[in-house]
Amino acid sequence: MRHGRRSELASTNEVTYAAIDLGTNNCRLLIARPDAEEFRVVDAFSRIVRLGEGLESSQRLSKLAMDRAIDALVICAQKIHERKVRRVRCVATAACRKAKNCDEFLQRADQEAGIRLEIISAEEEARLAVAACQSLLEAEIRFSLVFDIGGGSTELIWAKNDSNGLPEPIAVQSLPLGVVNIAERHGGGDFTCEEYEILVQDIYDDLSQFEKMYEINKIISRNSVQMIGTSGTVTTLSGVHLDLKRYDRGRVDGLWLSFVNARKSAEHLRSMTPEERSAHPCIGRGRADLVVAGCAILEAIFRTWPMDRLRVADRGVREGLLLSLMSPDRYPN
Numbered sequence: 467m468r469h470g471r472r473s474e475l476a477s478t479n480e481v482t483y484a485a486i487d488l489g490t491n492n493c494r495l496l497i498a499r500p501d502a503e504e505f506r507v508v509d510a511f512s513r514i515v516r517l518g519e520g521l522e523s524s525q526r527l528s529k530l531a532m533d534r535a536i537d538a539l540v541i542c543a544q545k546i547h548e549r550k551v552r553r554v555r556c557v558a559t560a561a562c563r564k565a566k567n568c569d570e571f572l573q574r575a576d577q578e579a580g581i582r583l584e585i586i587s588a589e590e591e592a593r594l595a596v597a598a599c600q601s602l603l604e605a606e607i608r609f610s611l612v613f614d615i616g617g618g619s620t621e622l623i624w625a626k627n628d629s630n631g632l633p634e635p636i637a638v639q640s641l642p643l644g645v646v647n648i649a650e651r652h653g654g655g656d657f658t659c660e661e662y663e664i665l666v667q668d669i670y671d672d673l674s675q676f677e678k679m680y681e682i683n684k685i686i687s688r689n690s691v692q693m694i695g696t697s698g699t700v701t702t703l704s705g706v707h708l709d710l711k712r713y714d715r716g717r718v719d720g721l722w723l724s725f726v727n728a729r730k731s732a733e734h735l736r737s738m739t740p741e742e743r744s745a746h747p748c749i750g751r752g753r754a755d756l757v758v759a760g761c762a763i764l765e766a767i768f769r770t771w772p773m774d775r776l777r778v779a780d781r782g783v784r785e786g787l788l789l790s791l792m793s794p795d796r797y798p799n
Contacts, residue, residue, distance in 0.1 A: 481795065482508065484546050485787035486539070486556035488583060490518035490617025490646050491756070492698075493538035496784040497549050500792050504601065509545055513538040514752035518561035518618050522647045527565045532574060539579035553791050557783065558583045559591050560618030560644060588640030592621040594786030596633055599694050599779045602720055605631035607692045609685050611771060614782060615697035615763050617756075618644040622673075624680050639676050643669060645699065648759040655740065655755030662736070662762060669766035677770055686773060693771065695723075696779035698753060699760030704778045705748030706731040712747045719780035725768050728776070732761040 483505075484497045494512045498505040515534040517527060546554055562568045562585045575581045586594075595614045603610055610633050612623040620641045625633040648665070649655050657665065677683060685691050704718045707727045735743060736758055743754035 482549050482551045483788055483791045484549070484551040484554040485784045485791065486542055486554070486581065486583075487783040487787070488515075488517065488535060488539070488556070488558040488562070489783075490521075490559070490561040490619075490644055491516055491753075492617070493517075493535055493542070494784050495542040495545060496788060497545060497551060498788050500795070505788055505792060509549055511538075511542055511545060513541075516617075516646070516752075518564075518644075518646050520650070521561055521565060521618070522650045525565065526567045527561065527571050532571050535571070536574055536578050539575055539581045543580045555787050555791055556581050556583050557586045557591075557787065559586060559783070560588070560616060560642075563588070564618065588619060588621060589638045591783055592623045592638040592640065593635060594783045594790070595621065595696050596623050596625060596635060596786070597789055598781040598783070598785035599696060600633060602694060602777055602779055603627075603633055604692055607690060609682075609691045610694060611682060611691055612694040612696065613767060615695075615699045615760050616644045617646040618642070620644060620763055622676055624676075624682060637676075637680060641669075641672055643672065643763060645753075645756040645759040645763070648762070649756050652759075655743075655758050657736075657758060657762070662758075665759075665762045666765045666769070669763055670769050673766055673770040682771060686771060691771075691773070693773050693776040694779050695764070695767075695776045696782045697760065699757065699764055700728075700776070700778050701780045702748050702753070702757055703728050703731040703735070703761070703764070706734060706746070710748055715780050718778055721778040722775050723778050724775045725773065728764065729768070732765065735761060 480499055482499050487494045491514055493515045497509040498507045515538050517531050517535045519531045520528050572583050575583050596612050608627050610625045614621040620643050622639045623635050624637045625635045628634045701718050704721050704723055705713050740754050743749050744751040749757055
């Protein structure tokens with residue numbers, strides 16, 4: 467995907483599409499137009515809203531969290547209007563799937579921001595992530611293990627290439643383990659060495675059930691599996707590994723990151739104080755207390771499926787949504 471940015475508004479004869487992905491931690495918007503490759507981004511927006519803050523204990527979305535999300539959705543709606551978007555799809559994921567008062571929030575989003583959110587299943591969320599990562603997959607490697615570490619859940623997708631070399635999911639599993647609910651469960655973003663190891667082992671035990679069911683390691687031993695990681699955790703670790711002075715999507719998306727270097731970066735992050743993580747250009751204040759929880763999930767994945775490297779994807783549900791929106795217009799019946 468080419469991510470060019472232009473400041474001018476869309477002209478009336480250009481077909482423009484938009485996708486909103488409202489997760490447990492972030493609200494993300496992408497506006498794009500089709501091109502010869504996949505699409506060209508003309509506008510984007512991302513804000514940490516922490517919609518799922520406190521959800522782990524209360525099972526409800528708090529008023530403050532809803533207010534933050536609505537404020538972000540209002541900005542998204544303005545951008546969609548300014549860009550004269552033709553087709554749009556707006557989805558919400560783990561936090562809204564879990565919250566008992568989600569209907570109240572959906573009504574507010576519609577009335578106050580003019581955004582009609584659709585709550586998608588964990589399975590659809592995972593499939594959209596795979597679709598977004600398709601161009602990063604190597605067609606000659608038959609199997610793919612794709613994971614998405616989110617704020618409220620972690621999705622695992624085990625896929626096999628079809629006769630056209632396109633990934634077709636064999637199995638999808640959503641674990642109720644995300645960086646927000648793990649951090650809240652442990653009272654913050656810092657862990658002692660013992661707490662961290664216990665956490666990694668607990669997640670490993672959960673992942674092992676998926677491994678037992680599909681015996682992925684047997685296929686890994688035949689060098690027939692590629693791993694793709696799509697989440698803030700893997701993109702952050704990539705930025706730390708590259709020692710970026712400011713986050714650069716162009717250098718991170720598609721990067722091959724060895725497990726050795728990922729672990730070194732994770733250890734570096736764990737050794738930092740919360741203030742140091744907040745000041746890091748690839749982390750920031752909004753994720754400083756969450757990134758170590760993400761490192762624990764990633765470490766459990768590494769232990770379950772010990773490969774040499776993974777490919778980093780700075781793309782996910784938004785990109786998958788855009789591709790699905792554009793597909794009928796690209797290939798009409």
